[in-house]
Amino acid sequence: METLYLLAGILLLVLCIIDFTWTTLWIDGGAGPITNRLSSSIWRLMRLIARKNSRLLSLAGPLVLSTTLLMWIVLLWVGWTFTFAGIEQSVSPSHGSDPVSWFDxxxxAGYLIFTLGNGDFSPLEGPVQIISIIATATGMLFITFGVTYLISILSAVTMKRSLAVSIHGLGESAEEIVRSAWNGEDYHDLNLLLASFSENLGSLAAQHAAYPVLHYYHAIDNTTAMPTAITVLDETLSIIKFAVPEKHHPNQLLLKEMRSSIDQYLDTLNQSFFKPSEEIPSLPDFHSLRNEGIPILLEKDYTLAYQQLETRRKKLLGGLEADSRPWPTDLK
Incomplete structure (x- = not known):
């Protein structure tokens, strides 16, 4: 029986260390296998419970993060408890000779992991003393990396919402931004913004790849919602690139870099958080833009271009659906 306890303890510790290291240290690995399944299950449950309630759904991110940390603690603690139970007479009372119980x-194990000491019990002289040091080391590493992981995520959430606010500050729909960015001659005024947005979005995509828990941080207010902001921004660039004559475009390199950053962001999310929608979003209101004096290509030209964008726009709509948000439309 002691051998089974020891094997169970080692198995739990290995699972914990692999999942913890995978999630916190492997930048390109995303979430560990246990964390990924746990996070997805919590998100699906929260979506089922919250439905269209954004305030309730906003609890999903903190719940996923806290549950993940708790899961690691439980695996580590229980794993070391079984390990010490599997070693004959591994623990003895510092005073007295009462038998050691499971609670003891x-x-x-908890005292070793979290307080760097032995408490009222001491390890058996010999290999168990070395094992106790290893247990303490895992606890120290868990606390250090766990706090670093937590701070990194909260910082990334703040950056994510700040970028969304900046994009929404230009307009609540693609058509609105296209109208407001038109200076009467071209869209060169967007160059500085595109450079800034591209850099920030590239960093955000890398953070999403490193910390998949970011997917589950749902914003209550639409102005801080990144899925809506990305959709509005990408639709704005699509209108300018495929429906406005090229001589009026912003800097071509910046335009290409911005769309590449959006591609990177969408590909990061597409791996685990959402699937492209089966529906095709409606076309922008090109007639209202033409009525505003903005030069728009012939309908046959931009219609053909938008047929080639169907897969991309399905991804955008899929991201909105996963976040329980509608496709942004022009309210003018």
């Missing part, structure tokens, strides 16, 4: 082993 649980207490001893």
């Amino acid at each position: 082993r649980f207490y001893f």
Whole structure:
């Protein structure tokens, strides 16, 4: 029986260390296998419970993060408890000679992991003392990397919402931004903004790849919602690139870099958070833009271009649906 306890303890510790290291240290690995399944399950449950309630759904991110941390603690703690239970007479009371119970082993393992000491119990002289040091080391590493992981995520969430606010500050729909950015001659005024947005979005995409829990941080207010902001921005660039004559475009390199950054962001999300929608979003209101004096290509030209954008726009709509948000439309 002790051998089974020891094997169970080692298995739990290995699972915990692999999942923890995978999630916190492997930048390109995304979430560990246990964390990924746990996060997805919590998100689906929260969407089922919250439905269209954004305030309730906004609890999903903090819940996923706290549950993940708790899961690691439980695996580490229980794993070391079973490990010490699997080693004959591994723990003895510092005073007295009462038999060691399961609760005593649980207490001893927790004391080693979180307080750097032995408490009222001490390890058996020999290999168990080395094992106790290893247990303490895993606890120190868990606390250090866990805090770093937590701070990194909260910083990324702040950056994500700040970028969304900046994009929404230009307009709540693609048509609105296209109208407001038109200076009467061209869209060169967008150059500085495109450079800034591209850099920030590239960093955000890398953070989403490194910390998949960011996918589950749902914003209550639409102005801080990144899925809506990305959709509005990409639709704005699509209108300018495929429906406005090229001589009026912003800097071509900046335009290409911005769309590449959006591609990178969408590909990061598409791996685990959402699937492209089966529906095709409606076309922008090109007639209202033409009525505003903005030069728009012939309908046959931009219609053909938008047929080639169907897969991309399905991804955008899929991201909105995963975040329980509608496709942004022009309210003018």
